[in-house]
Amino acid sequence: MLRSRVQRALVESPLVPAFGMDVAVEKGTVILTGRVGTLEQLQQALLCVLSLPEAAEVVSRLTVEPDDGSGITKGEGTAK
Numbered sequence: 001m002l003r004s005r006v007q008r009a010l011v012e013s014p015l016v017p018a019f020g021m022d023v024a025v026e027k028g029t030v031i032l033t034g035r036v037g038t039l040e041q042l043q044q045a046l047l048c049v050l051s052l053p054e055a056a057e058v059v060s061r062l063t064v065e066p067d068d069g070s071g072i073t074k075g076e077g078t079a080k
Helices: 002-012 039-050
Strands: 021-026 029-036 057-064
Touching (some): 002 021, 002 029, 029 039, 039 057
Parallel strands (some): 029 057
Antiparallel strands (some): 021 029
16 A cells, blocks of 8 residues: 555655654545654655655645754644
């Protein structure tokens, strides 16, 4: 299943904070929603998905919210 392959690719990438993302798939289009801390993390997430041949298209609904130094992005609440 494409959704599980996308999730695995994101989790395995050391440059992507996959815990802050949700993945949906509609007719081969991968939709990423959630937050990342930097533009580079957003770009890396897109590259991870685009490296999968089954992903026909990627839609990013990710927002960039810088890390406040505690390991969480602003607006995420308190650290767990």
